[in-house]
Amino acid sequence: MENLLDIGFLIESFPVIVARLPITIGIAVGSLIISLFIGLTTALIKIYRVPVLKTISSCYVSFIRGTPLLVQIYLVFYGIPKVIYYFQTEYGWLQNVDVNIIPPEIYALLAFSINLGAYLSETIRSAIESVDRGQFEAAKAIGMSPTQMMLKIIFPQALAVAIPNLGNMFISTIKDTSLVFIIGVIDIMGQAKILGSRGLAFFEVYIAVSIVYWIVCIVVERLLVIVEKRARRYERGFVS
Template sequence: MENLLDINFLIDSFPAIISRLPVTIGIAVGSLILSLFIGVATALIKIYRVPVLRVISAIYVSFIRGTPLLVQIYLVFYGIPKIIYYMQIEYGWLQSADVNSIPPEVYALLAFSVNLGAYLSETIRSAIESVDRGQFEAAKSIGMTPVQMMLKVIFPQALATAIPNLGNMFISTIKDTSLVFIIGVIDIMGEAKILGSRGLAFFEVYIAVSIVYWILCIAVERLLVKVEKRARRYERGIA
């Protein structure tokens, strides 16, 4: 009689799955960092109503929000090599670029950065706009440039407001990285699929990988709570 669950196989699969944690965390953290730059730039374009760029940023955010992440990954994975190849043939640009040597992790990182940047732009915009207008006027009155005002006065206060949403999006990104296996990235989900196909024990490896994701997200959530407390402490100091 066949057992419902092969406990030994489940336990033995953990080391291999955990060994791929750096890939999952690397894509999630890297995309968060890059998306912050995209999100801040897009948010400032909307806040200051920059001509032309404002329309482009609105289309960008609308497109990302209105299409599945899976489709966006495919667009980046198949689109970037085609664009590079087109530029090489038609204009002679990027001749040193070899699309075949670009690792799939790079495409995954770009796709997640573009996706997350669109969502973060709204979070960052609302966080900046939540800062009391008096702070803007006070910074201007002491002769701060717009860049100094944003970096030294506005962003530190907006950060405390944005951290909860940033944390939720980061946790969602960690879970969404399970999609990168479709373009050949072997993350923890990819490793689980490989192990499952080898041992024909998909149920066991999916239990194992779900536990790894669960523990990872709990650890990140605990870390974010500490970061938020420190930011709120700074906010109380300002008040």
């Protein structure tokens, strides 16, 4: 009689899957850092209503929010080499770039950064606009430049408002990295699929990888709670 669950294989698969965890975390953290710059730039363009760029940024956000992440990964993976090849053949640009040696992790990082940047732009914009307008007027009254006002007054207060949404998006990104195996990135989900196909024990490896994702997300959630509490203390101290 066949056993429902091969406990031995499940336990043995854990260290093999966890060995790929740095790739999963690396893509998630890297895309978060890059997307913060994309999101902040897009948010400021919308807030200050920059001509032309405002329309472009609105189209970018609308397109990303209106298409599946899976499609965006494919667009980046197949589109970027095609664009590079076009410039190489038509204009002689980027001759030193060999698309055949670009690792798939780079494409995954770019796809997730572009995707997350669109969502973060709305979070950042709403956080900045939630800051009391009196703070803007006070900063102007004491002679602060727009850059000084944003760095010293607005951003610290907006950060406290944005952290919960940033945290939720980061956790979602960690889970969404399970899609990168479709372009050849061997992350924890990819490793689980490989193990499952080798041992014909897909149920066991998917249980193992789900537990790994669960533990990682719990740890990240706890860390974000600590960060949010510190940001709230800073905000209270700033306001008082």
